[in-house]
């Protein structure tokens with residue numbers, strides 16, 4: 001159902017107007033995948049799986065306390081009421097979970113019973129004479145949830161963790177001797193997905209993370225959004241063929257990724273990522289950390305007062321022996337104060353309008369943690385700019401400011417999000433996509449920790465877990 005249709009339907013209940021409006025504002029866009037809505041005012045987080053019901057139940061790894069079956073009429077929409085669906089629901093509920101539905105159709109009752117539910121007919125509502133209530137076998141148990149956690153790092157990863165901790169009702173102490181001084185401290189950053197061709201687990205991770213991050217930043221920190229739309233250049237015909245496939249992928253809204261021709265914007269052809277953002281990291285971190293006191297020191301050695309700890313400390317994690325194959329990759333950017341540009345371009349490197357001028361770069365210096373500014377890096381960045389914006393590059397006459405910081409990458413180029421030892425979690429390996437990945441992965445870590453509904457599919461969860469390197 002489209003947003004407008006939902007809003008029209010919900011308008012029939014004026015007494016629910018407050019909820020209807022909040023839901024309509026975050027209504028999922030039409031793309032295959034997991035969608036997330038956050039309602040901090042009610043401490044509620046919603047995940048919507050937009051896909052066939054069996055695929056959704058196979059992908060979701062949570063354990064539900066309650067289930068409401070609302071799959072349209074069983075006679076008209078039998079796929080939603082099959083025994084295969086009931087069996088999958090049974091695999092996804094806790095002992096003692098409660099289930100309800102409006103139908104008392106015989107095959108629904110029998111299907112639920114066969115799957116392990118005790119079923120009862122009850123008086124219905126409105127025009128319905130009867131309804132079903134069911135309880136899953138077993139005793140309800142009380143779960144232990146962490147009350148107080150420590151987060152190391154106040155870059156984009158730590159800031160997103162702090163925001164999600166509040167949503168999940170967990171008290172968080174954030175430690176950072178110099179908040180925002182790491183890789184998240186550039187004057188502008190792109191929010192773009194990694195572009196993988198094919199509908200697979202990696203492309204689903206990035207399309208889900210991209211959809212969530214762009215909606216999240218617009219909603220929570222609109223003042224941090226500098227602009228919208230990124231023009232991703234194709235450097236050769238293989239790139240272009242890949243972009244063509246990606247523009248059709250089900251993980252993106254149809255039309256959101258559009259091919260452009262050489263000469264439309266630059267001399268290259270490429271892919272226009274319409275909903276991509278360029279943001280001001282400083283404004284974003286301020287907003288995400290508003291009301292949270294960051295303790296200006298390194299995370300202490302003695303963490304016995306905390307139920308769990310998350311290391312989200314950028315390249316600071318490399319000083320700790322946690323047994324993950326992590327590598328630093330230094331990056332230097334330049335800022336040209338006197339140059340203006342009306343759009344963000346990515347072309348091997350990138351050129352982004354920042355509030356302080358045109359930001360361009362960046363270098364990729366492997367196994368290097370140097371934060372010193374280097375002339376050789378500046379020359380490489382200027383040469384890259386000349387490829388896409390020859391005019392701007394030519395007219396640059398000194399006055400450049402540079403900044404170097406360090407990314408963290410993994411052997412398989414994918415992030416790591418999860419528990420490394422009891423109570424110790426990491427959010428690292430964000431590489432060059434930290435601003436796209438951090439909001440969703442922070443949510444995944446809080447969900448893991450609290451045992452609440454996971455936002456990632458089972459396959460994505462497996463892809464990111466720290467133990468994946470153990471067998472190598």
Ligand SMILES: Cc1cc2nc3c(=O)[nH]c(=O)nc-3n(C[C@H](O)[C@H](O)[C@H](O)COP(=O)(O)OP(=O)(O)OC[C@H]3O[C@@H](n4cnc5c(N)ncnc54)[C@H](O)[C@@H]3O)c2cc1C
Pocket residue numbers: 152153154155156157158175176177178179180181182183184185186188189190191192297298299312313314315316317329330331332333361362363405406407408427428430431432433434435436
């Ligand atoms: C040049 C360059 C350009 C980039 N451009 C983009 C871009 O356009 N878009 C994008 O998505 N990504 C970009 N990235 C990648 C992105 O910046 C990172 O993925 C992201 O910033 C990582 O965030 P983080 O919070 O993990 O780490 P950081 O931002 O590095 O933050 C780590 C924080 O931890 C603190 N810390 C360190 N040790 C400790 C300790 N022991 N205790 C407590 N705190 C500690 C540090 O002070 C720091 O504030 C770029 C990276 C570079 C280097």
